[in-house]
Amino acid sequence: MSSLPQQRPRPVGSRWLDRIFAVTGAVAALLSVALFVSLLWDLVRLGLPELSWEFFTGEVEDAGRSGGIAPLLVSTLWILLCCLTLAIPLGTGCALWLSEFVRRGNALARLVTGGVDLLASVPSIVFGLFGMVFFAQTLGLGFSILSGGLTLACMILPILVRTTLTALESLPADLRPASAALGLSRTTTTAKVLLPAALPGIVVGITLGTGRALSETAALLFTSGYSTRLPESISDSGRALSVHIYDLALNVANGGAMASSSALVLLALILVVNSAAVALTGHWLRRRHATS
Amino acid sequence: MITGSSTVAPVVADVAKRYENTHPGTRIEVQSGGSSRGISDASTGVADIGMVSRALTDEEKQKLTAHLLAADGVCVIVHKDNPVKELNKGQLIDIYTKKVTNWNQVGGADATIVVANKAEGRSTLEIFVHFLGLDNADIKADVICGENLHVINSVVSNPNTIGYVSIGTASAEAGAGTPIKLIVTEGVTPTMESVRDGSFPITRPLNLVTDAETSPAARAFLDYLMSPEIHDLIEKHYFVPVR
Amino acid sequence: MTSSRNTTLCRSVDRLVEAVLGLLALVSGGMVLLIVWHLLAGAWPAIAAGRLGAFFTDAKWQPGSLRDPQFGVVTMLVGSSLVTLLAVVIALPVGLATAIFHRFYAPAFLERWNRRMMELLIGVPAVVFGFWGLMIVVPAIVRVAPDMPGQSLLAGGIVLGLMILPVIALTSQAALQAVPTTLLHAAAGLGLGRARTIWSIALPTARGGITSGVLLALARAIGETMAVVLVCGNIPQIPTSLFDPIRPITSTIALEMGYATSSHKALLFCAGLVLVLFTALFVGWLSFRRNDTDPGTGGA
Numbered sequence: 001m002s003s004l005p006q007q008r009p010r011p012v013g014s015r016w017l018d019r020i021f022a023v024t025g026a027v028a029a030l031l032s033v034a035l036f037v038s039l040l041w042d043l044v045r046l047g048l049p050e051l052s053w054e055f056f057t058g059e060v061e062d063a064g065r066s067g068g069i070a071p072l073l074v075s076t077l078w079i080l081l082c083c084l085t086l087a088i089p090l091g092t093g094c095a096l097w098l099s100e101f102v103r104r105g106n107a108l109a110r111l112v113t114g115g116v117d118l119l120a121s122v123p124s125i126v127f128g129l130f131g132m133v134f135f136a137q138t139l140g141l142g143f144s145i146l147s148g149g150l151t152l153a154c155m156i157l158p159i160l161v162r163t164t165l166t167a168l169e170s171l172p173a174d175l176r177p178a179s180a181a182l183g184l185s186r187t188t189t190t191a192k193v194l195l196p197a198a199l200p201g202i203v204v205g206i207t208l209g210t211g212r213a214l215s216e217t218a219a220l221l222f223t224s225g226y227s228t229r230l231p232e233s234i235s236d237s238g239r240a241l242s243v244h245i246y247d248l249a250l251n252v253a254n255g256g257a258m259a260s261s262s263a264l265v266l267l268a269l270i271l272v273v274n275s276a277a278v279a280l281t282g283h284w285l286r287r288r289h290a291t292s
Numbered sequence: 293m294i295t296g297s298s299t300v301a302p303v304v305a306d307v308a309k310r311y312e313n314t315h316p317g318t319r320i321e322v323q324s325g326g327s328s329r330g331i332s333d334a335s336t337g338v339a340d341i342g343m344v345s346r347a348l349t350d351e352e353k354q355k356l357t358a359h360l361l362a363a364d365g366v367c368v369i370v371h372k373d374n375p376v377k378e379l380n381k382g383q384l385i386d387i388y389t390k391k392v393t394n395w396n397q398v399g400g401a402d403a404t405i406v407v408a409n410k411a412e413g414r415s416t417l418e419i420f421v422h423f424l425g426l427d428n429a430d431i432k433a434d435v436i437c438g439e440n441l442h443v444i445n446s447v448v449s450n451p452n453t454i455g456y457v458s459i460g461t462a463s464a465e466a467g468a469g470t471p472i473k474l475i476v477t478e479g480v481t482p483t484m485e486s487v488r489d490g491s492f493p494i495t496r497p498l499n500l501v502t503d504a505e506t507s508p509a510a511r512a513f514l515d516y517l518m519s520p521e522i523h524d525l526i527e528k529h530y531f532v533p534v535r
Numbered sequence: 536m537t538s539s540r541n542t543t544l545c546r547s548v549d550r551l552v553e554a555v556l557g558l559l560a561l562v563s564g565g566m567v568l569l570i571v572w573h574l575l576a577g578a579w580p581a582i583a584a585g586r587l588g589a590f591f592t593d594a595k596w597q598p599g600s601l602r603d604p605q606f607g608v609v610t611m612l613v614g615s616s617l618v619t620l621l622a623v624v625i626a627l628p629v630g631l632a633t634a635i636f637h638r639f640y641a642p643a644f645l646e647r648w649n650r651r652m653m654e655l656l657i658g659v660p661a662v663v664f665g666f667w668g669l670m671i672v673v674p675a676i677v678r679v680a681p682d683m684p685g686q687s688l689l690a691g692g693i694v695l696g697l698m699i700l701p702v703i704a705l706t707s708q709a710a711l712q713a714v715p716t717t718l719l720h721a722a723a724g725l726g727l728g729r730a731r732t733i734w735s736i737a738l739p740t741a742r743g744g745i746t747s748g749v750l751l752a753l754a755r756a757i758g759e760t761m762a763v764v765l766v767c768g769n770i771p772q773i774p775t776s777l778f779d780p781i782r783p784i785t786s787t788i789a790l791e792m793g794y795a796t797s798s799h800k801a802l803l804f805c806a807g808l809v810l811v812l813f814t815a816l817f818v819g820w821l822s823f824r825r826n827d828t829d830p831g832t833g834g835a
Contacts, residue, residue, distance in 0.1 A: 014728030021730045025636025028629045029649065032704070035697055036652055039659065039667050062528065063302035093559030101553045115564030120754035121814040122570055123785045126807045130570045143323055154566055161563060162751055163706065166744045170713035185545035187552045204709045208702065211657030218760050218789065226301060226323045237321060242660045246761070249662050250439040251298050253464035253530055263663050270658035298793065326793020406684045411769070412598060413794030429603050434684040435780060436769035438790045449673045450685040
């Protein structure tokens with residue numbers, strides 16, 4: 001969006017630069033869209049015909065080549081819920097501590113930041129192995145939705161920490177001194193002033209994390225497992241949608257079409273979850289402004 | 293609890309579902325994780341039954357018993373548009389050791405052969421290598437694949453590729469229109485029938501393994517797996533029942 | 536609003552909150568230690584057997600060979616690094632340029648649509664990216680270089696680049712959004728053109744957020760498994776051209792873990808450990824540097 005007011009006449013060189021920027025930017029944007037469409041093309045071509053009411057409500061049959069994905073949707077949502085329930089408090093808390101409660105350059109803070117950044121570069125398959133050994137075996141959770149959700153929480157933690165930290169650091173510099181001048185305690189400032197102001201940035205992090213969590217396969221294969229039964233609790237094994245797509249694409253002959261339709265459903269799921277997050281945030285922020 | 297080979301997992305999961313429907317009150321959980329997971333879980337008792345897509349080694353046979361679920365063949369595939377229809381063992385050895393590098397040396401067009409091999413530890417690799425009489429280190433590959441469908445799609449995306457996969461998967465995909473072709477090897481056409489009657493030279497067993505302490509419930513399911521009642525499920529997954 | 540009449544209570548609450556948040560932070564930072572510990576535990580049999588030296592000195596990776604087993608991991612480290620670098624080289628300009636375009640040149644509704652699209656792209660499973668790469672990118676590469684296998688460093692870089700593009704684009708967009716409009720208006724008031732404002736004011740201010748995004752993207756790329764294994768050819772070698780197949784360490788673990796004997800498995804854990812430590816040196820160094828130079832407004 002052009003947020004800059006109309007310019008006075010300016011030197012020719014500057015206009016050239018502006019044109020170059022505009023064209024380069026437009027080309028890049030178009031390229032992104034083109035690649036995205038290319039990615040979706042085959043998915044839609046193969047998968048759209050398979051979508052039907054039965055697909056959304058039916059059980060998995062014939063290793064997924066027919067029937068539906070209803071139990072998988074339930075499993076996937078439960079895994080996401082477990083993941084976010086752990087990751088959001090942990091990630092937000094960590095970012096808040098780093099941003100508000102420690103001096104710059106504090107050694108411990110640097111270590112924590114380093115640790116979180118390192119966490120981001122652990123390969124997804126190592127997360128799978130870790131989750132399998134730690135959550136499933138050591139903590140005794142076995143193949144379960146909980147194992148999967150907790151493993152995913154570890155995986156998206158760096159995303160949440162980094163984006164929340166950036167959001168907090170980008171807040172206007174006068175917010176904190178103003179708050180202190182009003183006599184508000186650190187806690188109140190954080191809870192009632194900073195967090196709401198940083199909320200849009202935090203939500204970006206949550207949407208990034210959700211997308212990452214929903215698309216993750218390797219980590220879930222060994223933790224929440226392979227079972228296509230409708231899970232009765234979070235200690236049951238439940239196949240996530242991403243694992244199903246992987247299995248159909250690589251392990252089951254002629255699974256390609258159903259893999260594509262499952263992928264389309266996964267994308268729709270992301271759209272729904274993200275739209276809900278944005279809508280809720282917008283609604284909540286508007287309410288706050290209305291009452292204050 | 294049943295864990296192991298991701299090749300065997302889909303068919304066992306289907307059988308488990310049918311068993312649960314006909315024997316209400318039972319609960320069977322099928323997980324994947326690879327053949328070696330099947331072996332180790334069955335040995336330690338974490339799983340009642342392990343799924344293994346190869347034969348057991350002598351060391352493994354000391355602790356575990358193998359029950360043959362089905363047979364699967366390994367065949368060579370090329371792109372449908374590739375004029376080559378048949379390759380004998382000698383030609384295959386030459387291709388895979390890069391003594392022959394162009395398709396026109398074996399009756400095809402003038403194009404560089406792209407050799408697709410499977411990753412270490414896969415049973416298809418071991419069986420193929422054994423059939424050719426080579427060692428893993430002798431094979432000079434251009435591309436290394438993991439799953440069968442990876443090989444198939446590699447052949448589709450680069451028509452000069454040669455690879456080897458499970459006959460079942462290849463037949464299924466070819467039948468559904470994927471542009472691949474199964475190569476006749478040593479005079480035998482790779483089909484489910486030629487695997488069944490034993491004329492096809494490269495086959496691998498799909499095994500279920502148990503140790504000495506298997507629960508009666510698991511034994512009952514094992515018997516069900518061995519029975520002819522589920523042969524239709526085995527065939528639906530393009531494997532060959534053996535009884 | 537809390538009344539600040541009872542300051543001791545406020546201070547105690549503050550301290551409690553600080554302790555709780557500190558605990559959460561320590562858990563977050565310490566998580567990676569837990570993971571490294573487990574990797575070490577899994578890798579121990581190989582380390583104890585003295586294999587670690589061979590890891591770095593053996594030229595090839597053929598652990599399954601009976602005649603000549605070799606365990607060299609250097610080629611795969613190079614593979615991981617190169618494909619990650621290529622991915623960032625591809626994704627950074629496109630992602631940043633897209634973010635700039637949508638923030639400063641495009642109408643608001645386009646920006647919303649772009650964000651939706653990027654959010655969707657992040658959620659696409661790696662398998663889908665891999666198949667797209669195998670079925671669309673690889674044949675295109677084969678057309679350009681007919682004697683090469685097609686599955687290559689280039690294919691891996693393109694697929695990974697597309698995977699991390701939304702991370703860079705979204706975080707850059709958020710960072711640019713956070714640049715105070717007062718700054719931008721001030722620049723306009725001084726007579727700076729739009730492009731100049733972006734270059735000299737907006738970008739430097741947003742640098743922290745953009746760098747965060749790049750770090751996240753880099754980390755994601757180096758750890759990606761499923762997509763690269765389908766398109767990069769998986770030959771453990773040091774490439775001499777963009778069209779040579781390569782194998783990142785993650786592919787080795789993915790390909791061989793499910794079928795490995797226990798001694799082989801320990802080696803794979805070792806490989807994972809090497810990758811994490813190698814990344815630690817690089818990402819950790821970048822992160823430390825960033826904390827030093829970042830202006831920020833944090834803490835007090």
